[in-house]
Amino acid sequence: MCGIVGYVGPRPSQDILLAGLARLEYRGYDSAGIAVIDTEGTLGMRKKAGKLSALRGSLGDHGLPDGTTGIGHTRWATHGGPTDVNAHPHLADQDRLAVIHNGIIENFGELRTELLAEGVEFLSETDTEVAAALLGRAYVDNDGDLTAAFRAVVNRLEGAFTLLAMHQDHPGLVVGARRNSPL
Numbered sequence: 001m002c003g004i005v006g007y008v009g010p011r012p013s014q015d016i017l018l019a020g021l022a023r024l025e026y027r028g029y030d031s032a033g034i035a036v037i038d039t040e041g042t043l044g045m046r047k048k049a050g051k052l053s054a055l056r057g058s059l060g061d062h063g064l065p066d067g068t069t070g071i072g073h074t075r076w077a078t079h080g081g082p083t084d085v086n087a088h089p090h091l092a093d094q095d096r097l098a099v100i101h102n103g104i105i106e107n108f109g110e111l112r113t114e115l116l117a118e119g120v121e122f123l124s125e126t127d128t129e130v131a132a133a134l135l136g137r138a139y140v141d142n143d144g145d146l147t148a149a150f151r152a153v154v155n156r157l158e159g160a161f162t163l164l165a166m167h168q169d170h171p172g173l174v175v176g177a178r179r180n181s182p183l
């Protein structure tokens, strides 16, 4: 069980995401992270194991560039220990795409095996990174249609989960889906 927040709007997103995570931290408090598409159209990401204060501390030294589209996550680990690498967001498509996730993807093992056979390299032990990698592949297969790619990926996932994703090619868009899980 974790907390996830997304923002699209006119204001700089970083402080809005952090305020949202502060309200959601009771749902998951072993790691926290955010991703923002900045005004240049580049996706930036920061994540830290530990409480939200650890993430705030990291951003305090070197914040992400301003952007008005973003997603944030507080984690309660189910797959992989509470480390910086296992924290969300997870990235794909050459770090241009970010995914956060609440819940469990039951069939992540077989999906991971499929992707490993294609040469995908995973950084984390999470079920979430499998969804991110699938989305990266589907994004290319769907000619850059993020919504269509996301729909195709969600249809392959089993379990109870909520997912949010965004891609730097689509500033102003956060896509989300839920199955048997709140959003």
Ligand code: GLU
Residues within 6 Å of the ligand: 001, 002, 003, 028, 074, 075, 076, 077, 078, 079, 080, 086, 101, 102, 103, 104, 105, 126, 127, 128
């Ligand atoms: N299964 C995911 C993980 O272990 C998400 C857990 C959560 O809901 O925070 O990272």
